[in-house]
Amino acid sequence: MRNDRNVARVLLDRQGRTYAEEAGIKLADRPGPLYQLLVLTTLLSTRIRAGVALAAARELFAAGYRTPEAMAAASWQDRVDALGRGHYRRYDERTSTMLGNGARLCLDRWHGDLRRLHREADGERNVLRRLLIEFPGIGPTGADIFLREVQSVWPDLRPYADRRTLNGAKRLGLPANPQGLAGLVREGDFGRLASALVRVTLDEDSAEDVTRTAAATR
Missing domain, CATH: 1.10.340.30 (Hypothetical protein; domain 2)
Known part of the structure; x- marks a missing residue:
């Protein structure tokens, strides 16, 4: 049986930088x-x-x-x-x-x-x-x-998942709602997960790689 937490962990390992981090903020x-x-x-x-x-x-x-x-x-x-x-x-x-x-x-x-x-x-x-x-x-x-x-720094907003985040979740077969996604990671990691899921919507190959890796490491 597939473990959604494992998929989320692999996704964070592979793509878990926020866009702010990438910009040097x-x-x-x-x-x-x-x-x-x-x-x-x-x-x-x-x-x-x-x-x-x-x-x-x-x-x-x-x-x-x-x-x-x-x-x-x-x-x-x-x-x-x-x-x-x-x-x-x-x-x-x-x-x-x-x-x-x-x-x-x-x-x-x-x-x-x-x-x-x-x-x-x-x-x-x-x-x-x-x-x-x-x-x-x-x-x-x-x-x-x-x-x-x-x-990530305004915790009263968490969990915030926009349309692109939820589309990435659907592509990976993860819960397509903020509360369901929040249950897969530590609270402080939700912003990183949201950014990673956006990247999945932009790169179909990355979704396949995450899914394949998660299946091999469960």
């Missing part, structure tokens, strides 16, 4: 890392490969744009150049404008601290989504990305 419930996650979410929300968005985020952060103050102070061209170094060229000009406007919104509305946004929502996911969608370039899919990643 040391995610914590602090203003800087939370803003960096917002930047990454903006980049991932565009119709572009995740690998390119991650590379562009790393270039922006390497250029020093790790806070809304730094992002807003950078020139439009400096942001375009950083995006270009990450090969984020098709949408670089529009995204540079969105990042600048988003940084100013973060400063003006939230005083540069997205923990204030979290507190204002008071545990209501729909309110969080609505507030996130106010940022330029972040729509419903982007709000899902942010909430899926931030649940």
Whole structure:
């Protein structure tokens, strides 16, 4: 009989890095890392490969744009150049404008601290989504990305599983609901599991590899 916990364990071993980790963000419930996650979410929300968005985020952060103050102070061209170094060229000009406007919104509305946004929502996911969608370039899919990643440091959101996460679960034959998935891993690992399941939706071969490995090690 198949062991779903074993499948989840193999999946975490193979694909268990969050997108924030891949972008070099040391995610914590602090203003800087939370803003960096917002930047990454903006980049991932565009119709572009995740690998390119991650590379562009790393270039922006390497250029020093790790806070809304730094992002807003950078020139439009400096942001375009950083995006270009990450090969984020098709949408670089529009995204540079969105990042600048988003940084100013973060400063003006939230005083540069997205923990204030979290507190204002008071545990209501729909309110969080609505507030996130106010940022330029972040729509419903982007709000899902942010909430899926931030649940690692905002535990009141767990378990948060968006449509892509649940599609990955279906592909692996795992429970296609947040509570069922949460029962397969330690609480603190749920964010990693959610990111790993998203990757499964993007790579059919990885799903087969995980299933095959789990069957061989049960």
